[in-house]
Amino acid sequence: MSPATEGAPPLLQVRDLEVAFRVRGGEVLASRGVSLEVRAGETLGLVGESGSGKSVLCRAVLRLLPQPAAQVRVGQVLFDGADLLALPERRMRQVRGTDIAMVFQNPMTSLSPVWPIGDQLTEGLRVHRGLSRAAAREQGIALMRATGIPEPERRYDDHPWQWSGGMLQRAVIAMAMACKPRLLLADEPTTALDVTIQEQILALLADLQEASGMAMVLVSHDIGVVAETCDRIAVMYAGTVVETGPAAAVLGNPRHPYTLGLLRSSPGVDRAGRRLDPIPGQPPDLADPAPGCPFAERCALASAQCRENPVRLEDRAPGHASACLFPERMS
């Protein structure tokens, strides 16, 4: 874990991002005014259940949302001060892969089965850095070695279907690291892997981050994964950020009932032996959002007030914000 550089402007700043998906008979607001920051060198954990808008957020940052089905309505994505949403496509291609890289959920489908792994791994180096095939191969082998792939010289020309999922995720991470990005978006990088491999991949990401000084957004539905590795945490629910702050504060002193629910429903080390407590009910229908707090229907602490107006994210302590009208009821 690297200390966040206080005072410096954040590397990535997402402001009031609103993303709508056109679907049959209407539209779905997958992201409803999301704001968050990632500072240089830090790890931000992005947690929330499936459909809460974590992956949509990552894709919106890289402008990889399916067109024309998804539309960014309002908002800004500032990277190093420049609004990525306003960049011409040619400039945006430079940003992808060189400044911001992404690791996807399923390593078994992240690489094309018809091209050799090494070729796909070093493609960014050839396209963005203009490296020759031979030079790219040399760097590719070094990258494979750095991500813990044994015998990289022999395996460089292998095809993805010849490898295991854990080994492939190392290759995908090596591919993301190829052009030394300043920000890595890791979208559920361990979800598709065995538990034993999960630990190795998380450790690898942490090591690479420490060595390179890049910032990282670690997306997970598993608050335990995030607790281990992140400096700060943002909790998402129904397309909004409901709580954000330093990892220790959010996990130790949650200020939103959804965060509390996530903690109580997750088998953490510190609560060994205790009974798990699932959150009752279902996430709300994003096609027909209620005007008030989206969590109100499932919240034991909610009152009539919660259902009337949108609840804004407000500071509870320096750097620790939550979108709840009754944060003091949590303790």
Add this chain to the structure above:
Amino acid sequence: MWVLRFVASRLLQAVPVLLGVTLVAFLAIHLVPGDPVRIMLQGRASDAAVAEIHARLGMDKPLLVQYARFVGNALTGDLGTSIIQRAPVAAIVWERLVPSVFLLAYATLLSVLMAVPLAVWAAARRQRLADHLIRLSGTVAFAMPSFWIGLILILGFGLTLKWFPIAGFGKGFGGHVHHLFLPALTIALFLAPLLIQSLRAAMLDAMTAEHVEVARAKGLSESRVLFKYVLRAAAIPVITILAVNIGWLISGSVVVESVFSVAGLGMLLVHAVSTRDYPVIQGLTVVFALLVLGVNLLADLAHALIDRRVRP
């Protein structure tokens, strides 16, 4: 070398297929009423004369004996003698084989050259104007019968503009290319819409693969993503569709052959069937089966070149 092992194993598999195809064709043609000897003699011969010719041609023997003799001769390259034309079947078929295969290969090439860029364009601009126009014109071309397209091409490019000859096979490679352009285009206008539709659909399907999104996330240009990742994955099912249609066109191109007076296998087959010329029909059956097997072998080879997983 995997290619050699691949081809060798496919050739071995082809042996039972060939035996089956020829057996069925052999038995089926003898079930059809009509006697080639009587057709040849135009009904003026006595029954005794017909029986004598039957005996001379071996047609009085049991069918299985005739079949065994046919297979045995075919193995030595002897496909028998045409009852009607009184010439070796192998020579007759060979003479017709070259224009037919040339025409098919030419038409395939033209259709691929037309279909791939249009399908990629349509897939890249899906649900926009270009996509709709490409698909609409494909449907229109596909809906027009081949003889009609052929006549229009003859009228336009042959008679009015005089750019291309309207009949025959020409001399030398350049002559063939020139003479067969209009018939090849006619077939290509039937084949290309099939390829465009299936390739477009396969590309749209391939675009949803996660590795395509990963490729975009690497900052690759859209054309690189389309040609290197999407097209490559989408080509596999389309090659199969192409092979099936070429297999059908080997005998199905008879309409185009007759419109452009190309002396090919299709016209030979129609003539042989109408005169019950058994040896020619049997010989053509063997050749058609060989051609279809050859086309499928090429398709499988192309598939294996694209995707290593199917290599032995």
